[in-house]
Amino acid sequence: xxxxxxxxxxxxxxxxxxxxxxxxxxxxxxxxxxxxxxxxxxxxxxxxxxxxxxxxxxxxxxxxxxxxxxxxxxxxxxxxxxxxxxxxxxxxxxxxxxxxxxxxxxxxxxxxxxxxxxxxxxxxxxxxxxxxxxxxxxxxxxxxxxxxxxxxxxxxxxxxxxxxxxxxxxxxxxxxxxxxxxxxxxxxxxxxxxxxxxxxxxxxxxxxxxxxxxxxxxxxxxxxxxxxxxxxxxxxxxxxxxxxxxxxxxxxxxxxxxxxxxxxxxxxxxxxxxxxxxxxxxxxxxxxxxxxxxxxxxxxxxxxxxxxxxxxxxxxxxxxxxxxxxxx
Amino acid sequence: xxxxxxxxxxxxxxxxxxxxxxxxxxxxxxxxxxxxxxxxxxxxxxxxxxxxxxxxxxxxxxxxxxxxxxxxxxxxxxxxxxxxxxxxxxxxxxxxxxxxxxxxxxxxxxxxxxxxxxxxxxxxxxxxxxxxxxxxxxxxxxxxxxxxxxxxxxxxxxxxxxxxxxxxxxxxxxxxxxxxxxxxxxxxxxxxxxxxxxxxxxxxxxxxxxxxxxxxxxxxxxxxxxxxxxxxxxxxxxxxxxxxxxxxxxxxxxxxxxxxxxxxxxxxxxxxxxxxxxxxxxxxxxxxxxxxxxxxxxxxxxxxxxxxxxxxxxxxxxxxxxxxxxxx
Numbered sequence: 001x002x003x004x005x006x007x008x009x010x011x012x013x014x015x016x017x018x019x020x021x022x023x024x025x026x027x028x029x030x031x032x033x034x035x036x037x038x039x040x041x042x043x044x045x046x047x048x049x050x051x052x053x054x055x056x057x058x059x060x061x062x063x064x065x066x067x068x069x070x071x072x073x074x075x076x077x078x079x080x081x082x083x084x085x086x087x088x089x090x091x092x093x094x095x096x097x098x099x100x101x102x103x104x105x106x107x108x109x110x111x112x113x114x115x116x117x118x119x120x121x122x123x124x125x126x127x128x129x130x131x132x133x134x135x136x137x138x139x140x141x142x143x144x145x146x147x148x149x150x151x152x153x154x155x156x157x158x159x160x161x162x163x164x165x166x167x168x169x170x171x172x173x174x175x176x177x178x179x180x181x182x183x184x185x186x187x188x189x190x191x192x193x194x195x196x197x198x199x200x201x202x203x204x205x206x207x208x209x210x211x212x213x214x215x216x217x218x219x220x221x222x223x224x225x226x227x228x229x230x231x232x233x234x235x236x237x238x239x240x241x242x243x244x245x246x247x248x249x250x251x252x253x254x255x256x257x258x259x260x261x262x263x264x265x266x267x268x269x270x271x272x273x274x275x276x277x278x279x280x281x282x283x284x285x286x287x288x289x290x291x292x293x294x295x296x297x298x299x300x301x302x303x304x305x306x307x308x309x310x311x312x313x314x315x316x317x318x319x320x321x322x323x324x325x326x327x328x
Numbered sequence: 329x330x331x332x333x334x335x336x337x338x339x340x341x342x343x344x345x346x347x348x349x350x351x352x353x354x355x356x357x358x359x360x361x362x363x364x365x366x367x368x369x370x371x372x373x374x375x376x377x378x379x380x381x382x383x384x385x386x387x388x389x390x391x392x393x394x395x396x397x398x399x400x401x402x403x404x405x406x407x408x409x410x411x412x413x414x415x416x417x418x419x420x421x422x423x424x425x426x427x428x429x430x431x432x433x434x435x436x437x438x439x440x441x442x443x444x445x446x447x448x449x450x451x452x453x454x455x456x457x458x459x460x461x462x463x464x465x466x467x468x469x470x471x472x473x474x475x476x477x478x479x480x481x482x483x484x485x486x487x488x489x490x491x492x493x494x495x496x497x498x499x500x501x502x503x504x505x506x507x508x509x510x511x512x513x514x515x516x517x518x519x520x521x522x523x524x525x526x527x528x529x530x531x532x533x534x535x536x537x538x539x540x541x542x543x544x545x546x547x548x549x550x551x552x553x554x555x556x557x558x559x560x561x562x563x564x565x566x567x568x569x570x571x572x573x574x575x576x577x578x579x580x581x582x583x584x585x586x587x588x589x590x591x592x593x594x595x596x597x598x599x600x601x602x603x604x605x606x607x608x609x610x611x612x613x614x615x616x617x618x619x620x621x622x623x624x625x626x627x628x629x630x631x632x633x634x635x636x637x638x639x640x641x642x643x644x645x646x647x648x649x650x651x652x653x654x655x656x
Contacts, residue, residue: 041644042642042644042645042648043645045642045644045645046641046642046645049639049640049641049642053639134644138644186551186552186553186554186555187552187553187554188554189521189553189554189555189556190521192520192521192553193517193518193520193521217548217552218552220545220548220549221548221549221550221552221553222549223514224514224515224545224546224549225514225515225517225520225549226514226515226516226517227514227517228517271639272637272638272639275636275637275639275643276633276636276637276643278636278643279632279633279636279643279646279647282643282644282647283615283647283650283651284612284615286647286651286656287611287612287615287656290656304607305604305607308603308604308606308607309600309603309604310600311377311381311599311600311603312377313374313377314370314373314374314377315603315604315606315607315610316369316370316373316462316466316610317370317371317373317374318607319607319610319611319614320370322611323611323614327655328614328615328618
């Protein structure tokens with residue numbers, strides 16, 4: 001990229017003006033691992049910060065086959081039709097391995113990918129989950145500054161990616177489908193704790209009854225869990241991304257949540273906590289990078305880790321040794 | 329303590345010989361924050377490491393009123409009667425604030441506290457949860473080296489203490505009680521993910537029916553969650569710490585779990601992962617201590633944290649500034 005294009009001020013101006021090309025270029029800058037690019041990216045994000053935070057941040061996860069793409073395509077189209085500008089981002093740590101991206105194939109979201117009021121960006125493929133999540137966060141801020149008022153962040157649910165997405169969004173939506181026959185698809189452990197809503201997809205045709213049964217089961221399961229917020233009881237709904245039935249209800253719940261949590265001040269608190277937690281995560285990433293970077297330290301860490309795993313070295317002693325190498 | 333008493337070798341010998349006085353003294357050393365004591369403690373743990381790992385490590389949590397103390401008293405007595413040596417430890421971060429300890433009052437466990445085959449130690453009161461947990465872990469290792477073959481670690485469930493206890497035990501038991509009337513006491517979020525068994529207490533007298541209903545509700549809730557291990561389906565049982573009814577069944581499940589998970593190799597894997605995770609937690613604690621320790625760094629971190637919370641400073645920039653101060 002030329003020096004002009006890398007000037008944070010002009011990039012920021014282009015983004016604020018809603019220039020998609022500039023936005024795309026800025027995201028590429030965010031995703032770059034080059035030191036000078038990182039510096040410029042930091043300044044850009046800092047410059048745009050005042051223009052961020054106005055969007056509804058919606059996290060979506062669902063097992064393969066739950067219909068994430070068709071749901072986002074239907075929901076996104078429903079939203080742009082009613083005047084919203086929608087950005088679709090993703091956190092997919094595996095994309096760094098495959099080199100590709102879960103959003104690479106535009107046909108995944110046939111209608112939305114052609115929608116001028118929608119902006120779809122594949123997951124960054126930059127190694128660690130922390131790294132991928134950090135870049136997606138910054139991309140989210142850029143999209144907000146560009147005027148997108150609904151940011152959808154999807155995840156395939158590899159490892160801890162659901163937690164990472166829940167930690168950067170206001171509302172975490174878990175998509176399920178009624179299993180074939182009487183077999184109920186179980187909720188991945190850890191996810192039920194993050195869910196602000198569970199939506200059972202494919203409630204269409206002769207599958208409606210099965211979807212309702214699944215929803216009832218999920219409801220009975222959730223009612224024995226203490227709600228995370230006194231303001232919000234986690235709803236369980238059914239819908240069909242195929243026919244579009246229930247998509248409006250799905251969104252109404254999200255909007256209702258945003259209203260209630262804003263009024264109670266919980267939304268502000270949640271975002272504040274997310275920001276601070278993110279800062280600490282980044283700091284830990286820095287430490288981890290330092291541990292990987294220095295050959296001496298890296299060697300010591302590898303050695304210590306295996307000795308600790310083997311039970312021949314006490315973790316406390318291992319940490320003493322590593323810390324002394326780091327001057328901590 | 330005198331130099332002799334602080335000699336790791338002689339402390340280790342006394343512990344291996346099952347000398348309760350030496351064990352107690354060694355734990356006091358473990359809990360000491362004095363730098364030289366820490367060093368000696370590290371060497372002691374390292375020296376005893378080969379003698380550890382042979383106990384069943386049982387974590388227990390339960391809401392106030394669930395009857396944790398009476399349950400541990402009944403279970404512990406049941407175990408010592410059948411030839412086990414039982415150590416009861418605790419992770420109670422709040423004890424550092426109150427200065428007291430949830431185990432301070434021996435009358436909490438009337439029978440067990442007088443049992444020569446039981447060793448009860450209050451929670452260390454050393455500030456952060458990480459600090460408290462680390463000391464309880466080391467205390468657990470000392471107790472194993474002293475010949476205790478069942479280590480019970482209880483937690484009141486303040487903040488993340490359940491996760492800390494689940495991360496240091498083989499089996500995490502969640503105690504519940506049937507709520508008064510039809511009101512079902514909800515499971516604290518996050519706990520259902522950790523539970524290896526849910527036991528509904530106070531299944532006695534005219535409360536038996538209510539306890540059974542509660543158990544059935546918990547079962548129906550758990551069946552929609554994907555089990556953490558293919559080897560273990562989380563059982564939901566009822567029992568009475570008061571009458572002792574079901575205490576044997578409760579323990580049989582724990583023993584059964586230990587057998588199955590040992591056979592499948594999952595127990596070894598779980599402990600290995602716990603060790604490594606612990607090492608990283610300790611390293612993060614060290615970094616955090618460094619951040620708190622240095623006045624310059626501390627000031628910068630406070631300032632950065634509030635600016636990030638206020639949304640006026642990008643976390644990435646904040647981390648740049650802190651990292652440069654730390655030379656990371």
